[in-house]
Amino acid sequence: MSDATPQLPKQGARATLVDGLWRNHPVSVQILGICSALAVTNRLESALVMGGALCLVTTCSCTMVSLLRRYVPRRVRLIVEVAVISTFVIIFDQFLKAQYYGMSKQLGPYVGLIITNCIVMGRAEAFALNHPPGLAALDGLANGAGYALVLAVIGLARELLGTGAVMGVTLLSADWYTPNRLCVLGPGAFLAIGFLIALVNALRRRGAGEGEA
Amino acid sequence: MKSRVYTLLFMAAVGLACGTALAVTLSLTRGRIATNEKADGLRHVLRVLGIRFDPAAGPEKLLSVFRACVEVDDSGGAVLYRCRKGGAVGAVALPVQGPGLWGEIRGLVALEPDMRTIRAVSFYQHEETPGLGGDISTAWFQQRFEGRSTLDSRGRRGIRIVRVPGARGPNEIDGITGATMTCRKLETLINEALARLDREATP
Numbered sequence: 001m002s003d004a005t006p007q008l009p010k011q012g013a014r015a016t017l018v019d020g021l022w023r024n025h026p027v028s029v030q031i032l033g034i035c036s037a038l039a040v041t042n043r044l045e046s047a048l049v050m051g052g053a054l055c056l057v058t059t060c061s062c063t064m065v066s067l068l069r070r071y072v073p074r075r076v077r078l079i080v081e082v083a084v085i086s087t088f089v090i091i092f093d094q095f096l097k098a099q100y101y102g103m104s105k106q107l108g109p110y111v112g113l114i115i116t117n118c119i120v121m122g123r124a125e126a127f128a129l130n131h132p133p134g135l136a137a138l139d140g141l142a143n144g145a146g147y148a149l150v151l152a153v154i155g156l157a158r159e160l161l162g163t164g165a166v167m168g169v170t171l172l173s174a175d176w177y178t179p180n181r182l183c184v185l186g187p188g189a190f191l192a193i194g195f196l197i198a199l200v201n202a203l204r205r206r207g208a209g210e211g212e213a
Numbered sequence: 214m215k216s217r218v219y220t221l222l223f224m225a226a227v228g229l230a231c232g233t234a235l236a237v238t239l240s241l242t243r244g245r246i247a248t249n250e251k252a253d254g255l256r257h258v259l260r261v262l263g264i265r266f267d268p269a270a271g272p273e274k275l276l277s278v279f280r281a282c283v284e285v286d287d288s289g290g291a292v293l294y295r296c297r298k299g300g301a302v303g304a305v306a307l308p309v310q311g312p313g314l315w316g317e318i319r320g321l322v323a324l325e326p327d328m329r330t331i332r333a334v335s336f337y338q339h340e341e342t343p344g345l346g347g348d349i350s351t352a353w354f355q356q357r358f359e360g361r362s363t364l365d366s367r368g369r370r371g372i373r374i375v376r377v378p379g380a381r382g383p384n385e386i387d388g389i390t391g392a393t394m395t396c397r398k399l400e401t402l403i404n405e406a407l408a409r410l411d412r413e414a415t416p
Contacts, residue, residue: 043360073220080227087231091238098242101249 016135020142027150027193028200032118037151038189040110043168047155049103051148053092055113055141058120060139061085062128069129081124082115088115119147154192158183248272255279261323261333264300289413291406294321301325306334307410311402314394316340318349324363324405328414331372334358336399346395357386363407370407374400 022173033054040050064084065072072080093111096104104111114120123143130134156166162183164172172179182188254270258273264282265331266275282299294306303326310319320336348354348416362383363372374388374396388396405411 071223072225076220076224079224081232083227087234090235094238094242094246101246101253102269105253137225154356 005106013135013138014136018144020139020144021146021149025146026119026122026143027147027151028197030119030122032122033147033195034193036110036113036117037147037193038186040107041151041155041158041189041192042162043106043185044152044155044159046103046106047095047151048148049100050107050110051144051151052112053096054119055144055148057085057088057092057114058123058144058147059137059140060088061120062124064088065124065128066131066133066136072129078121078125081121085120085124086115088140113115119143125209126166145166150196154189154196158188162188175181218258248276252276256336257321257337258283258294258306259300261306261321261335262294262296262300262304263323263333264296264319280319289410291409292414293410301332307406309403309406311398313339313341313398313402314346317344318399318402322348322358322406329362329364330408331358331363332359344394345389349391349394349395354389361386370411371404372400372407 008024020026027034027037036050036054041047045078060080061084065081068080068084089112092114093104096107096111122141127139131139131196160166160171161180164170164174164179183192248270252275254264255275258374258395259279259282261320262283266278267371270278277409278299284297286295286305287293294308296302296304296306303321303382304323305326305328306321310317312318316339318336318341319338320334320406322331322334323332325332334355334400336355339347340372341347341349357380358372361372363368365373365384366382372384372386373382375385376393377390380387385412
């Protein structure tokens, strides 16, 4: 009896996209990848780079894992996933250090920590192993983009409310707005994510209610 | 049937593929990253010597500004950075490094041309406790050093980082509450660098 991984029935490309971006959103629904979502969102620029990095890594890793899915022995599949993910992350990290050294220093250890990000490994294990490369890539892209979107929103909110400026442009002038320092610190991040998850849940519940009515 | 041999061979192949990909990547980026790190270090020298530069400047630009404005003097044992132009001409930046509380502290102490008064300091690398000893890399702490003398009221070389708010003498600087040990280590390594400077200056 072969111990190749079982192949699930195909699901459409559109369903895959919608899942990653909304219905099964990695951060607000699956509650994954919270640590980095808290750590790098104190500035919008960092949040965007981090979101882009994770999106890229997830897409590439899921594609690669999917390509290997018929050849990977079940027992070592997690090790193979980690190896693939690590390789992509380190390549990206090196590229960042070479081309955007300042940003690399700002993000600190968090680019390297993408290896441990539950979203990447989670999608590789839960989806990429059981679906063809095209869908796996799309799923990786959708989940990564969903994560990047959340990071961008939180980054925008935290930087705007915490400093009054966004990416160098002062929107809330110091004349009348006292920057809320809590936003750029840890507790502010927790609160921001909490509010976001609550909002998403409320919207989803209302949507489901209307559908049933 | 996927046997153990197959698993072993598969993992070896994966290892080889990943290793090769990384080796290629690293060899391609190594040079550029080294330049970036070197240029980043130069920022601190430029800053303490008051040399103006564009904060967003790339490594090549920083290197050219450095070469134009700073004279590197390694005639003695320690390397000194003397400002030629573009900032506080004649000021000398002295690299300082030594053990902090948790790891090595690296920094620069810039002295005025009289080689006695501190112009500016930068402690840019350390592993001290964030929020306590880690504040040695903040502007508000480093500003305390500006204008202080490295000689005490009797003319002896050495600075003292004292408990807040106790700075009275010309060479005393207020420390950080809750970071007594870091401040002590910092004081020691700065004074050692100053002592070495004196030893090498004396013919």
